[in-house]
Amino acid sequence: MPRKYGGEYDVAVVGGGLLGSAIAWGLGRLGKTVAVLDEGDIAKRASRANFALVWVQSKGLGMPAYTGWTVRASQAWPKLAAALQQQTGLDVCLQQNGGFHLTLGDDEFAQRGQLVTRMHNQVGAADYRMEMMSASDVKKALPLIGPEVSGGSFCPFDGHVNSLRTFRAFHAGFKAFGIDYFPERPVSAITRNDSEFRLTTPGGEIRSEKVVLAAGNANQALAPMVGLFAPMGPTRGQIVVTERTMPFLPHPLTTIRQTDEGTVMIGDSKEDELDDRVLKHPISGVMADRAQRMFPHLARLNVVRSWAGIRVMPQDGFPIYDQSEAHPGAFVACCHSGVTLASNHAFDVARMVAGGALEPELVGAFSASRFGCEGATNNSGY
Amino acid sequence: MFRRSELDHRPSVQIFVDGAAVAAREGDTVSAALLASGRDVRRLTAVSGAPRLPYCMMGVCFDCLVTIDGVGNRQGCLVPVAEGMQVELQKGKREIGR
Ligand code: FES
Numbered sequence: 392m393p394r395k396y397g398g399e400y401d402v403a404v405v406g407g408g409l410l411g412s413a414i415a416w417g418l419g420r421l422g423k424t425v426a427v428l429d430e431g432d433i434a435k436r437a438s439r440a441n442f443a444l445v446w447v448q449s450k451g452l453g454m455p456a457y458t459g460w461t462v463r464a465s466q467a468w469p470k471l472a473a474a475l476q477q478q479t480g481l482d483v484c485l486q487q488n489g490g491f492h493l494t495l496g497d498d499e500f501a502q503r504g505q506l507v508t509r510m511h512n513q514v515g516a517a518d519y520r521m522e523m524m525s526a527s528d529v530k531k532a533l534p535l536i537g538p539e540v541s542g543g544s545f546c547p548f549d550g551h552v553n554s555l556r557t558f559r560a561f562h563a564g565f566k567a568f569g570i571d572y573f574p575e576r577p578v579s580a581i582t583r584n585d586s587e588f589r590l591t592t593p594g595g596e597i598r599s600e601k602v603v604l605a606a607g608n609a610n611q612a613l614a615p616m617v618g619l620f621a622p623m624g625p626t627r628g629q630i631v632v633t634e635r636t637m638p639f640l641p642h643p644l645t646t647i648r649q650t651d652e653g654t655v656m657i658g659d660s661k662e663d664e665l666d667d668r669v670l671k672h673p674i675s676g677v678m679a680d681r682a683q684r685m686f687p688h689l690a691r692l693n694v695v696r697s698w699a700g701i702r703v704m705p706q707d708g709f710p711i712y713d714q715s716e717a718h719p720g721a722f723v724a725c726c727h728s729g730v731t732l733a734s735n736h737a738f739d740v741a742r743m744v745a746g747g748a749l750e751p752e753l754v755g756a757f758s759a760s761r762f763g764c765e766g767a768t769n770n771s772g773y
Numbered sequence: 774m775f776r777r778s779e780l781d782h783r784p785s786v787q788i789f790v791d792g793a794a795v796a797a798r799e800g801d802t803v804s805a806a807l808l809a810s811g812r813d814v815r816r817l818t819a820v821s822g823a824p825r826l827p828y829c830m831m832g833v834c835f836d837c838l839v840t841i842d843g844v845g846n847r848q849g850c851l852v853p854v855a856e857g858m859q860v861e862l863q864k865g866k867r868e869i870g871r
Contacts, residue, residue, distance in 0.1 A: 535869070634846050634867060635819040635820070635866045635867065636845075636866050636867045636868070636869060637865075637866045637867065637868050637869050639869050652819070652820045653819055653820070653866045688869055688870045691844070691870065691871070692867070693846065
């Protein structure tokens with residue numbers, strides 16, 4: 392099936408979700424010939440469960456480098472949004488006027504306060520000015536909050552984007568850059584002969600000088616084929632979507648956002664997903680209940696859709712970027728926050744892949760070597 | 774555009790459309806009554822503001838959204854009229870608290 396380049400590409404990107412698309416687009420922007428090998432429509436696409444936040448606050452507790460990487464992504468997003476709009480005419484509706492995490496009741500407020508203090512005290516983390524706000528201060532910015540809201544935290548770097556349009560813009564950009572996108576091409580084997588990789592797919596073999604594994608949870612199986620290691624597993628995420636309503640939410644929240652078109656999305660934040668007490672309840676019920684305690688008028692709105700999706704989660708929750716020592720030119724990239732980090736993937740990771748080496752000062756902390764010896768890990772399979 | 778059949782002898786029901794009295798018939802849906810009223814009953818869509826009329830009349834297209842008795846985004850084709858019902862043509866997105 393190879394089209395333009397006779398099956399020979401500078402880079403084959405395995406995975407056409409948000410992460411693979413961002414890296415492929417970035418490589419195309421640098422003039423590389425790129426093939427994107429994607430699965431079909433019924434693939435378990437982690438990108439579909441995204442909540443479209445470009446989110447900084449509370450990221451990186453336990454890994455200061457992740458805080459810096461996230462702040463960098465947030466700051467590079469306007470450049471990405473502008474480049475996509477200029478190239479494709481699509482406005483991805485990036486809004487970065489700060490975001491809230493609201494708390495219900497005194498206990499949650501105290502816990503959030505402790506988290507903010509721990510983030511501030513973390514040595515080596517970028518300061519992103521996350522601060523606690525009282526309920527009355529929150530009410531000045533979000534006048535429709537309900538009486539149970541005890542306050543919350545605010546971070547001026549936080550924002551959100553229209554993630555569906557971002558995805559579409561990347562794919563429109565593929566065309567403009569001459570990137571070959573191949574659906575229905577799950578990769579079953581990767582071998583290396585001399586200086587080129589050969590990727591086996593149901594539609595024929597693709598050959599490339601470099602390969603980037605960006606296949607979400609499938610990276611776990613693909614990485615060992617090229618001497619890499621990606622310990623991870625899927626988690627489930629749920630999203631509830633309401634009918635469109637007049638704008639009422641000028642800032643995104645960790646769990647509620649209103650899109651540029653008026654839809655209200657209710658999701659669960661990363662923190663909540665890791666909280667197994669929440670997972671024991673019917674999740675959407677809890678999500679919807681919390682949302683209407685935060686904004687009582689939401690109780691009147693009809694829910695038009697709700698879905699669960701599989702999300703990517705590296706074993707320790709932080710991204711993995713690595714390059715193969717045994718097979719130079721093979722890279723792996725996995726992360727949970729594919730929307731937030733899309734700008735870094737499009738600009739930084741693409742530049743590193745094109746140049747043939749990851750830059751340790753930017754992504755050294757994210758090597759899979761942090762998990763210890765490759766064989767020794769026991770995959771939790773979560 | 775629409776005319777009532779002469780064979781239709783159902784009792785009449787009065788509803789109000791944007792405050793104006795409109796004669797409907799018992800058993801009409803709100804959308805049927807609006808279309809039969811002869812008035813301009815186009816709503817405006819939530820995102821682009823395009824004008825729309827009820828289309829499928831069976832609950833699947835959502836092109837009939839109206840505010841009924843103060844509740845926005847109701848499907849007019851699924852709600853039977855009732856005496857004194859207040860119908861407002863919805864211009865754009867559902868309003869907060871309605
Ligand atoms: S006219 Fe189609 S849903 Fe009412």
